[in-house]
Amino acid sequence: xxxxxxxxxxxxxTLSAAVYQRLTGPTYPKRIKVELSGKxxxxxxxxxxxxxxxxxxxxxxPDTAIKAELHFRRFKMNEEWQIVPFQRQAxxxxxxxxxxxxxxxxxxxxxFKMQNKTVTVPQNSAVVIRFKGKVPxxxxxxxxxxxxxxxxxxxxxxxxxxxxxxxxxxxxxWTTIVLFAGGxxxxxxxxxxxxxAYWTGVPFGWDLTDNKTLIAMIFWLIAxxxxxxxxxxxxxxxxxxxxxxxxxxxLIPHSMMGSELNYQTMTIETGx
Numbered sequence: 001x002x003x004x005x006x007x008x009x010x011x012x013x014t015l016s017a018a019v020y021q022r023l024t025g026p027t028y029p030k031r032i033k034v035e036l037s038g039k040x041x042x043x044x045x046x047x048x049x050x051x052x053x054x055x056x057x058x059x060x061x062p063d064t065a066i067k068a069e070l071h072f073r074r075f076k077m078n079e080e081w082q083i084v085p086f087q088r089q090a091x092x093x094x095x096x097x098x099x100x101x102x103x104x105x106x107x108x109x110x111x112f113k114m115q116n117k118t119v120t121v122p123q124n125s126a127v128v129i130r131f132k133g134k135v136p137x138x139x140x141x142x143x144x145x146x147x148x149x150x151x152x153x154x155x156x157x158x159x160x161x162x163x164x165x166x167x168x169x170x171x172x173x174w175t176t177i178v179l180f181a182g183g184x185x186x187x188x189x190x191x192x193x194x195x196x197a198y199w200t201g202v203p204f205g206w207d208l209t210d211n212k213t214l215i216a217m218i219f220w221l222i223a224x225x226x227x228x229x230x231x232x233x234x235x236x237x238x239x240x241x242x243x244x245x246x247x248x249x250x251l252i253p254h255s256m257m258g259s260e261l262n263y264q265t266m267t268i269e270t271g272x
Contacts, residue, residue, distance in 0.1 A: 001163040014155055054097060064088065067086070069113070070085075074100075074106060103260055108129065140190055151246065151247075156171055164236070172223055176221060187210070187213055191259075216242075
C-alpha cells in the first residue's frame with residue numbers, strides 16, 4: 001500500500017465520520033419536511049444555541065395566508081406551554097425562544113394555521129434545544145480541527161500498521177499528541193466556556209463526550225508506550241486496537257448525555 005493510497009483512504013474515512021457526526025447527535029438542527037396548503041416545505045429547527053440571548057426561529061413561508069405559533073416550555077418541567085405568534089417579514093416567519101442559563105433546555109413545536117386547518121411540526125414530539133455559554137472561535141475552531149486531525153492521523157496510522165510501514169512510531173506519536181491537545185486541553189476549555197466546568201466526565205460526572213475522549217486517550221497512550229518501549233512492528237496490534245477504539249468513539253454522537261440544567265435545583269447535571 002503506497003503512501004498516497006493510505007492518505008486517500010484515511011481522508012475518506014475521516015470525512016465519513018465527520019458527515020456521520022453532522023447528521024447525528026442532539027445538537028445539530030432537526031430537519032423537517034411538511035406539506036402546507038398543498039406545497040412541500042423544508043425547515044431546519046435549531047437544537048443548540050451559544051450565549052444566553054434569544055434564539056430566533058426563522059421559517060421561509062412565502063404564502064401570506066399561512067400563520068404560525070411557537071409553543072415552548074422548559075425541558076422536563078410540568079408547566080403550561082407558552083405561545084408566541086410568528087411575525088411575518090416579507091417571505092419569512094420569525095419568532096423567538098427566550099434565552100436560558102448555560103445547559104438550560106427548552107422544548108418547542110410549531111403550529112401552522114391555514115384557514116380551518118392546523119398542522120403541528122414536529123408531529124410526534126417536541127424539539128429540544130440546549131443553551132450554552134459563548135465559546136470563543138479561537139478556542140472552538142482549534143478544538144474541532146484538532147479532533148478531526150487526530151482522527152485523520154489515526155486512520156493513516158492504521159493503514160501504516162496494517163501494511164507494516166516504516167513510520168508506525170512517528171504516526172502513533174503524532175496522533176497521541178494531537179488528540180491530547182485537541183481533546184484533553186482544548187476540549188476542557190470549550191467545556192468551561194460553554195457550561196462552566198473544565199471536566200464533567202469520570203470521576204466528576206457522566207458526560208459521554210468527555211468520557212469517550214478519555215477512553216480514546218488512554219488507548220493511544222498505551223499504544224505510544226508500547227511502540228516506544230519495544231519493536232514498533234511487533235507492537236503494531238496495540239496501535240490497531242487504539243485506532244479501532246477511537247473509530248468506535250467517533251461513531252458515538254457528539255454531546256450525548258451532556259450537561260443539562262436541572263431547573264428545580266438550578267444545578268448542572270450530566271449523564272441523562
